[in-house]
Amino acid sequence: TTLHQIAVIPGDGIGREVIEPAMEVLEQAARQWDFTLAWTTYPWSCAYYTEHGHMMPGDGLDRLAESDAIFLGAVGDPSVADDVSLWGLLIPIRRAFDQYVNLRPLRLLRGIDSPLESLGGAVDLLVVRENSEGEYSEAGGRLFAGTSMETAIQESVFTRRGIERIMRYAFDRAEERTGRLVSATKSNGIIHTMPLWDQICGEIGSERPRITVDSYHIDALAAYFVQRPETLDVVVASNLFGDILSDLGAAIVGGIGLAPSANVNPDRTYPSMFEPVHGSAPDIANLGVANPIGQIWTGALMLEHLGHPEAGAAVVAALEDVLADSDIRTQDLGGSASTAEFTRAVLDALRSKRPAFVNHAD
Ligand code: NAD
Numbered sequence: 219t220t221l222h223q224i225a226v227i228p229g230d231g232i233g234r235e236v237i238e239p240a241m242e243v244l245e246q247a248a249r250q251w252d253f254t255l256a257w258t259t260y261p262w263s264c265a266y267y268t269e270h271g272h273m274m275p276g277d278g279l280d281r282l283a284e285s286d287a288i289f290l291g292a293v294g295d296p297s298v299a300d301d302v303s304l305w306g307l308l309i310p311i312r313r314a315f316d317q318y319v320n321l322r323p324l325r326l327l328r329g330i331d332s333p334l335e336s337l338g339g340a341v342d343l344l345v346v347r348e349n350s351e352g353e354y355s356e357a358g359g360r361l362f363a364g365t366s367m368e369t370a371i372q373e374s375v376f377t378r379r380g381i382e383r384i385m386r387y388a389f390d391r392a393e394e395r396t397g398r399l400v401s402a403t404k405s406n407g408i409i410h411t412m413p414l415w416d417q418i419c420g421e422i423g424s425e426r427p428r429i430t431v432d433s434y435h436i437d438a439l440a441a442y443f444v445q446r447p448e449t450l451d452v453v454v455a456s457n458l459f460g461d462i463l464s465d466l467g468a469a470i471v472g473g474i475g476l477a478p479s480a481n482v483n484p485d486r487t488y489p490s491m492f493e494p495v496h497g498s499a500p501d502i503a504n505l506g507v508a509n510p511i512g513q514i515w516t517g518a519l520m521l522e523h524l525g526h527p528e529a530g531a532a533v534v535a536a537l538e539d540v541l542a543d544s545d546i547r548t549q550d551l552g553g554s555a556s557t558a559e560f561t562r563a564v565l566d567a568l569r570s571k572r573p574a575f576v577n578h579a580d
């Protein structure tokens with residue numbers, strides 16, 4: 219059977235609580251669909267930093283490079299400054315492995331009530347977030363610390379190469395879906411970088427006449443996410459705009475505990491990294507109540523990426539079965555189930571989804 223090497227980084231807070239449940243679900247999918255996941259777990263986290271003085275060892279990236287995919291929970295703890303934990307682990311992985319696409323599908327699952335009541339299950343959109351440059355640049359820093367002139371500067375860096383590749387990727391996804399693409403912009407003369415973004419979007423659009431492109435200012439688009447999300451399909455956005463839209467989008471489909479995400483290296487030169495949209499949620503850590511849906515769904519994206527789309531779809535269908543056919547849900551969704559109880563229900567639902575070609579004796 220096919221063997222996939224998976225590097226696992228549970229991280230901090232609820233990252234450590236949702237990763238094992240998700241691994242259990244993926245393990246079961248692997249058994250049912252007849253492939254093997256070989257996990258190697260790395261303890262790199264804020265706790266690791268406190269002990270060793272760095273978030274990962276010097277050869278950390280080399281070790282991860284050996285894997286077929288990276289499965290990450292979340293990183294961040296109040297005892298360590300976020301810029302230390304993020305620039306020490308998460309961002310170097312995204313950058314070193316040229317994971318320039320951050321895919322964030324948003325779909326209202328059966329059984330989930332959107333806070334936007336009128337939607338009736340219609341939200342199904344894909345945020346394609348630029349993941350390598352833009353507002354998340356390394357250019358800048360803090361000046362005059364401790365004086366009345368204290369200043370912080372960060373230059374946005376948008377390159378033609380960076381914009382072209384994310385646009386092409388987004389146009390391709392739009393072509394496979396409904397042929398509609400929305401570009402998030404802010405080009406009304408205020409933000410210098412966005413006219414270049416729009417120009418390149420237009421250039422690629424003229425090569426792709428089958429795709430309908432609308433450009434919306436990010437502020438107006440945020441309102442459309444709430445007012446008429448059912449009219450949106452693929453949304454391409456810069457690093458920061460995409461970050462904000464993905465939490466907003468998650469909120470309209472049930473909450474950020476549900477939203478999956480994939481940091482993809484489309485050329486497959488390097489491993490891609492799969493981590494949910496949410497963070498380490500220090501406010502609910504160690505209580506065993508975190509919603510594992512985001513992590514499990516993220517795992518389904520990983521299975522798809524590894525060449526097992528049917529297994530991935532079955533995992534998402536199992537999540538939907540639990541939500542639609544029972545009232546088992548975690549606190550964030552108004553229920554009282556623990557992370558473990560919800561996961562058990564998902565495992566039961568998945569068990570009934572046998573691939574047609576396998577003859578199971580039991
Ligand atoms: P967060 O996503 O951790 O939490 C925001 C809110 O959503 C909290 O109230 C939290 O309880 C809730 N929430 C999040 N996930 C949930 C889940 N699965 N089930 C139930 N409730 C859930 O965002 P934050 O508070 O802005 O950040 C906390 C820490 O996480 C920071 O250190 C931040 O840097 C880090 N962070 C890491 C990642 C990552 O590693 N990929 C992503 C985002 C934030």
Ligand code: IPM
Pocket residue numbers: 304308461495497
């Ligand atoms: C996310 C997170 C990260 C981001 C942070 C933790 C750097 O919010 O994955 O959405 O902004 O990319």
Ligand code: MN
Pocket residue numbers: 461462465495
């Ligand atoms: Mn985010």
